[in-house]
Each structure stands twice: as C-alpha cells, then as structure tokens.
Amino acid sequence: MGVDVGLARLSNELIAGGIAAYSVAFLGYAVDAAFGNHAPVVADRKAVGSDVRARALVGATAGFAITDTSGALLERDLPADATPVEPGRRGFLATYIGRIAIAITVVGWLLELGAILSRGFSVHRLPWGNMYEFTLALTFTAVTAFLVMMTRQPARFLGVFVMTPVVLALGVAVLVLYVAPAPLVPALHSYWLAIHVTAAIIASGVFTVATAATVMFLIADRYATLTAAGKPVRLSALARIMPAPEVLDRTAYRAYAFAFPVWTFAVVAGAIWAEYAWGHYWQWDPKETWAFITWVIYAAYLHARATAGWRGREAAYVAMVGFASILFNFFIVNIFITGIHSYAGV
C-alpha cells in the first residue's frame, strides 16, 4: 500500500498550526498565572474533589483532614500572604485571558488530532510506529489529560507547566525526529500494536501531566516551608501564584494513580505481544528493562506516599525519577541502545 502524499503534507501543516496554538495558549496561561486573581485559586483548594452542589450542602470543607499527606503539611495550610487579594480589573482581564487560553488549547488539540488522523490515513495504519509519531500521540494524550482534568477539578493552574513540555516535545519532534510517513515492518503488523502502544502512550501522557503537577508541588512546597520558617524565598513570585502544595500533591497523585495501572497494562500487553511475536514474553530487552524500571519506580512512589518520613517532598522526588526513566527510555534507549525494539525507528 502506498503513501498518500497529500494527506501526509496536510498532517505536517496541521501540526505546525497545533504548535502555534499551544504556544499562544501557553502565553495565555502564563498571563493568567502571573496577573490573574488568585483568590479563586485559594478557594480552589477547598473545592478539589467536590462540586458546587456538594459544597453548598456540606459547607466549606476548608482544611479537612488530608490524611494521605503528613501532618506537617497540614500545619502550614496557607502561606501567610495568600489571603485573597482584592480582585482588580487587571486580575479579571488576566483570568479572562486564562479562559481564552483553554479555548485556544482546544483549538490546538483539534489541529493535533487532525494531524494524527491525516498521518494515519496517509499510510493506512495507526500512526504510532516511530518516535515522531509517538511524540505526537504522547503530547496529544498529555493535552487530552489536561483538558479532561479541567472538567473535573480546577486544574488551569497546570497550564504553563503542561504546555511547556508539550510545545518543546513537539518542536523536537518536528525539527529532529521527523520522518516521512511509511508502512510498518512486519513485526509491527499486529493488533497488539494498537493495544500495547496505545496504553503506553496514554500512561506516558498522563505521567507527563502528573509530573507537571509534581514540579509545581515541589516549588510551592519549598515556598511554603521556607515562609513558614520565616526565611526569605528567592523567586517567590513563581510560588506565590501557585495553589497550595497539598492541592498540587493531590492533583499529581490522582494522575499517577490513573496512569500507573495503565502503564502496568501496557507492560503486560507488551509481554503478551512479545510472546506471540518472539516466543518469549520477557527477555530483558533494553526497552523492556526500562519499562520495568519505570514501573518499579512508580510503585516505589505509591509506597513512599504511604510511608512515614517519605511523604511529601521525598515521594515527589521519587515520581520525578520515574519520569526521568520514561524520558531515558524514549530518547536514550531508542537512539543509542540497540535491542529488539529497535525497528520502532527513530
């Protein structure tokens, strides 16, 4: 089967548009974060996991026991200067821009969806057979996860930290990883490609968003700790515009708790496919090994959250190491280490 050149070119144009939209959205989120009214952000942390109806009935549940984080975290619920600021006109405008950024994100999301679909149709297959296509799919799931999270809980504050890696990754994809569309080698002719790789992409995309929240948590938590101790904080402006650390921690944990079973399933599906294709469900190929390492590290993260002395910052560092292992698997193993996954192509 040949390659539909017209569709392939359309895909490239759509992705360029997608990157432009995401970049504009990034600016919008940045303006919102820097100048928006932060009173709503403080309110947000009370409302995480609830909706207006529930709050109206139960009343403000501010500061209810967040029992999965350490007591110490609870002590410093609010940074001293986080009292709601007077909503000014500038703040309203910035918040409005933040809302527009969501709309622009959706536009970028649609463009990227179009790029993925047209790339797929141009080669008559699922478009995740090489690193370029995988990066597109991965950033697409990250943005999808971000958008879905915003429908369930206040999560717009993640915008800057989600759009940064997304735009960077897409830039690298287009400039460095791009390959012309082509059919797949026989080893990838299997519906397990759809199952295994799709699960890996979804998990990686959600891990990306979770990592964004964890990075924010580390910044906000450091700020909260230092201000509570009466110490000066450099770059405090960055932290002051963020939600409270426990909100970020919980947002991240929810994303990890979603992505970890999906990652587990991706590894299992890969093993089943390997059994069909290679006759061994597990042979410690470099990519398998790193998928396993990632799995073990995120398992450690989940355990760390339940271990005294490891909650909070320590658990967050473990999760960061987990994401580093995903990046290592994707960039270093794919490019520099040969194994049986090598046909996946750069």
Next chain:
Amino acid sequence: MSETPTDVDDAATKLDTAPIDRTTIDEPAELDELGTRQRGGHNPARSALGALRWAWYSLTSMRTALILLFLLALAAVPGSVLPQHASSPLRVRQYYAKHPTIAPIINAIGGFDVFGSPWFAAVYLLLFISLAGCVLPRSRRHVRAMRARPPAAPRNLERLPYSTTWTTQASVDSVVGASHDLLRSKHFRTDRTSTSVAAERGHLRETGNLLFHLSLLVVLGGVGVSANFGFTGTVLVTEHEGFSDTAIAYDDLKTGALVDKTKLPPFSFTLNSFNATYQRTGATRGAANSFDAHVTWQPNPGAKPRTDDITVNHPLSSGGANVYLVGHGYAPHFRVTDGSGQVFDQVTPFLPTGGTFESQGVVKLPDAKPQQLGITGFFLPSAINDANGRPVSSFPAPDNPAVVIGVFAGDLGLDNGVPRSVYTLDTSKMKVLGTAELGPGQTIVLPGAQGSVTFVGFDQWATFQISRDPGKGVVLVAVACMVVGLLLSLRIRRRRFWVRAVPAGAPGLGRTVVAVGGLTRTDASGGFDEEFAGLVAALQFKLPAASDLPDLGGTQRLREE
C-alpha cells in the same frame, strides 16, 4: 492528626488502606494496627531470637521494601546498558574485542548476565520475602476485618472530618431505622444500636491491594516453573526440508533443569515454501512487508498431516510448544561434477550480511575426487554492478539472482579433528581453480579436467524458534489479577458513616437531633464530599428538619473550625 481525640482514632482504626501501609518499626505512632511489630521494633537484639525477630520485622517493613524497590530498579540498569549473553551473545564478543581489559572484570561480576546474576536474584528474592512477610499476615487480618462489624459510632460525631447535624420531628427509633435502611440499600455493611448506626464500605480496596501483591508472588512462581520445565531452541530449515522435535535436530537448544530431553513434544513439520515481500518504493524501499512460512505439520508421527502458515505474529502451536518464525535467507543450489564424473547436488544456506540480503556462504565437498572441492562466495538476490563494477545486491527480493564464487581444490582440513565452522573455508591447504559470476543455469568449467560447477537456482530458508513455557498460563492469569487488583486498590474508597439520634428539647415533644459523621482515608478517586452530601440529602429527605425549631447543633460543624 495530633489534636484528634481518641474516639476518632478508634473510628479510623484499620481504615488506612493505602497501596501498602506497612508500618515501620521506628514509627510507633503508626503501630496501632500491628502490635506485634511494635514489640520487635523496640526490643533491639538482646538474644538470638530477638535479633532474628528484629531482622524479620526490618525486612518486612515498608521502608525496607522501598529500598529494595530502588535497588531492583538500579540493578536492572546495567542489564540495559551492557550487552547480555542471553539476548545478544555476538555483541558480548564484540564488547570483549573492544574492551579487552575490563570485559573479564565485568564478566566476573555478572555484568553480561545481569538478570541471572546472584546479586540481582538476591534483590528480588529479598523483595519477595519482604512482600510475603507483609502481605500474608495482612491477608489474615483483612479476612478478619471483613467479618468484623463496623466500629461503633465515636462519642462526638462533630469532630469527624465530615459531619453535620439537624433536628427532626421523627423519633429516635425511626431515625435509626431510616438511616439503617438507607445505608443498607447503598450496600454498606451496617451495625445498629438503639440510638446509632455504624456503616462501612470499600473492603474491596484492600482486597484488590492484597490480590495485586499476592499475584506478584504467583508471577514469580510461574516464572520459576518455566525456568525449570521449559525449553527453547532454534533450528534452520531450508525449503522442502523437514524438522522433527528431537534434541539432536536443533542447532541450539536450552532446556530447563527438570526437562527430560528425550521427551520433547513429538511434532514434526516440513517447510514447503517461504515467501517474503518487500517495500518497492519510497523512503523505506527494501524494508520487509511480510514473511510467510508455509508448512505441513503433524502433532505426532501417526497423525494426519495438515498445512499452516507461520508468520511473524502467528506462531504454530503443538503439544505445548510454539514454533516462531524468527529469520530467513537464501540457500543457493549448486550442481558440482568432480573430476571422476560424480555429481553432487548441494543446497547450502548462505547467511545474509545486510538489508539487501547479499549472503555469504561456503560449500564443502569432502568426497570429491581426485581432490576435495570447496566453494566460497556470495549469493546476490538482485545483482547489479556498483560504480566500481563490483557485483552487489540492490534489493532483498530475488529479482535477478546471481552468485559470485571462488572454487578451490585441495584439503578441506576436516579430518584433523579441529571443529570447523560450516560458514568458513580454510583455504590454507587449497588452491584456487577459478572464480566466476553465475546466473541461474550457468556453469563454470574447472581447469585441468577437475569437473564443473553449475548454479542451478536457489531455495529459501527460515529459522524457527521452538519453545515451551509451561508457566506462562499461570503468569498470564496472575498479571491479569495484578491489573484488576491495582485498579480496585487505587479506585475504590474505604469509608465509614455514622448516624446518631439524640432526643432533644422537652420530653414528649418528639424532637430528635440527627448527627451524621463520615470518615475516609484516600484521595486518589476523590468525590467523598459528594457522597457525603448525597447521603445527608437523602437522609434529610426522609427525616426533614423541623422548621419551627432552631438548629441545636448548627447545620454544619467542622472539626477544625
């Protein structure tokens, strides 16, 4: 929760069902659930038994498990960076050639066989012992907890993280009855006294958690079964040739410690034909599109022969063994006539040297007269001449097959007992008779009446991996349980509700204060606010607030207000 009064602590007993909430011995605050560990943790080794007990508690503590998890991840890293014997012996040899000084050191510490090394085994075995030491007692406790009744309502429900009170005109009995019925209908396990209802749900969370961890143990068991009772081997089969599953027929066979090599599955097959198709145009021209090995096979010698196609993602299964297609190549067919007039028909597999399947090989004729003959050369599936006029192959498909050969006469060196590779020709005691590029049907006549060599045509060959993995069914079921267990343990919320009815106002007025409290201990799924609010709303619908009385307790009362 330092300010929390004791009765709320009681209410929260055993509610903590985080992924694993193994308590650590040096954290007495967390020991309410595991009194036994407390003893071990606070009596450092005074006797041999005490030391043993201390070691056991340390090993099964959460902190140790965490460290072992890190060690496991760390120990796996060299296995991905260094070439491994099991998967790429060739690259291990290359590594030896490139780094002759450090390669033996790496080998000595198991660096080329990380996943079979004692230190890797030590880490995962310790982890699994730690896991079993935690999960098995915990399973026992969980079974007990599932049969236990929900803990009684704490004295002061308003001190719970979620609570509300209102006054109703219903009697104490009907408040208790209505609450009990409501919670029952929502599938809570309930317990009632004359003035209160206790309800609990979400034991499936811990069930899932334990299922996940127990399944991990089963996976290890399944892998152990495979390692002992499984086998894996490879064999190269040329078109029209057969293979029957005996140890001797393999090119390479690895069997588990407990496998009887004389009792391999009795199947056999013949490779009727092999077909590969390739990408003809575009950037990936020459990449393979499909491989197909057409075989006739029998599950055992007496059975009716049947035909099947073995392709890359479609192995053949017989008698618990699977046959996988793992490689392919060309086998040129030479008809050699020696000086005495004897005719030899030789179809010899040549090994591909690159993507265009330029294949190298050797034909040895030890019985040729008057001298032994040897042929060495290349098979070119799509022969063209490159810029220097050298014949090369331009495409992997046999569009224009040709061979480039040198014919030698002399001593093949097969008789001196030194093992020789079938893919190399030792020409030290031979002299060249001639070289030629031949198309199909073309012949080179050897000088001095030594005979002739005809390139008749070619067959294709395929390599098959044949393996039996008896533990894999168990492993598959166990990993499925792992995923299910993980979903349960991360998505289900364990929570408790209490309702208490207290008579209020003047006796006989029939006013009752309803207090509702809720407690949960997880944040992954969220939404407890809504569940609590929904439950309160449903109760208030059944037991409406008395509108003519002021709220005695206030409608909303929060612990930390």
